[in-house]
Amino acid sequence: VQKDEDFRPNFHFTPEKNWMNDPNGMFFYNGYFHLFFQHYPDDNVWGPMHWGHAISTDMITWKEQPIALEPDEKGYIFSGSAVVDNENTSGFGKDGKVPIVAMFTYHDPKGAEAGEIDHQSQAIAYSLDEGKTWTKYEGNPVIENPGIKDFRDPKVIWDGIHQQWVMVLAADDKSMFYISKNLKDWELASEFGKGLGAHGGVWECPDFFPMYVEDSDEVKWVLIQSLNPGGYNGGSGTQYFIGDFDGKEFTPVDEMQDLGEDHNYWIDFGKDNYAGVTWANIPEENGRKLFIGWMSNWQYAQEVPTETWRSAMTVARELKLEKNDGSYMITSVPARELKNYRSINYKEENVKINGTTKLIDSAKIDLSSAEIRFKISDLKQTDYKFSLSNSQGDELVFGYDHAEKEFYLDRSKAGQTGFSEDFANKISTAPRISDAGDLTGIIILDKTSVELFFDDGKTVMTEIFFPNYPWEQLSVSAENGEFTLDQIDAYQLKFK
Ligand code: FRU
Helix, strand or coil, X not given: CCCHHHXXXXXXXXXXXXXXXXXXXXXXXXXEEEEEEEEECCCCCCCCCEEEEEEECCCCCCEEEEEEECCECCEEEEEEEEEECCCCCCCCCECCECCEEXXXXXXXXXXXXXXXXXXXXXXXXXXXXXXXXXXXXXXXCCECCCXXXXXXXXXXXXXXXXXXXXXXXXXXXXXXXXXXXXXXXXXXXXXXXXXXXXXCCEEEEEEEEEEEECCCCCEEEEEEEEEECCCCCCCCEEEEEEEEECCCCEEECHHHCCCCCCCCCECCCXXXXXXXXXXXXXXXXXXXXXXXXXXCCCCCCCCCCCCCEECCECCCEEEEEEEECXXXXXXXXXXXXXXXXXXXXXXXXXXXXXXXXXXXXXXXXXXXXXXXXXXXXXXXXCCXXXXXXCCCCCEEXXXXXXXXXXXXXXXXXXXXXXXXXXXXXXXXXXXXXXXCCCEEEEEEEECCEEEEEEHHHCEEEEEECCCCCCCCEEEEEEXXXXXXXXXXXXXXXXXX
């Protein structure tokens, strides 16, 4: 029976030791992708928050670094972001060194315990050595609490369109936008989101940025807005809004003006992708929007059956903004850098599926480190179902239900589930958003996670699981009738 280190992912980032939640302060600089994260270095459950730190040259394999920010007398270091202040607008730069400026929430635990409403405020820190060491600004906090209990998770971007810094933070049931010229003095510009979209829980960890609509010169602004609980399949989840920004106010596109509780604008429909945000300072022309999320859910994150460390990040993803028949949507696919780790390839074409067919066993491809792509073009009314199984009788199932036009993912028999009632009490579902006749999928498998990207990332589902033994077999079945698997393309992913 597997436990603890057996469950440590092969390639998804995990802290060497103890607790991790949200990704924080991601920026790219001088050849390195930086990832900071909510971290409690002294225990494997949530506690006094620090910013842990890891670096990578490709967002796929990571090297953990010393802790970047520690709590102090003003409080714990909650989630936030970082920007590269290339023009030294903050004045923190010295001797030509470019300052990296982080903005985070101070959470005063004493105030919180005493029931004071104003225990969260926004603060900054800067680094002159590319994120290794940080100095907290003596003028902190830079934004005092205005009398809102949940007031946190500032995400800053350089808004090149309006030549200003823009920051969005989450404030209970809305997002608040602030603008600044120097990262120190902030002015409230507007608020957004009360009564719009999903509000099953507190809004947290927003992100806000402009994007080109694919294959056009049109620019729209995207607000990513996590909430907990209230996610599509329960617990924590991440929805988004698309609209226009005039430098002060965000206005959603027509089709999102009256968005209700139930909608299909989710970055990921699975249970385990939360608090994700995008990297700052990505260099390329029309820079890619690169995203990473925390691969867990507050419903059970602190109970999952690992001891040494707790929780992982998703694989890094590239977001795109698509417009189809006048409707906007965000798609996401694994960052292309993952392809550099492909080794053995196993491929089949035109496989007739009638009943259950064994596709891949672990002698061919180790299923705890794999990328599998498939295409089905004559799905007609047949439902398909993939199943990962092992000799212990564990089974992870995911498939497509025609009648409902829904994907599903069932981890209820995928090994250890008893640590939390919320872990596997429901089969997760996700709408098929694409109307295309062909159905394509990318399956990214690690020891304890599956990330499903359907229809070029129009529907995404990410979930974790804890099998008693590694998966030994991948099979596919036709649930009623038969179909042809036009293509199945599996790659062993190899890390070192
Ligand atoms: C989201 C969150 C943030 C907060 C952080 C604390 O998971 O609740 O809102 O800043 O975690 O660790």
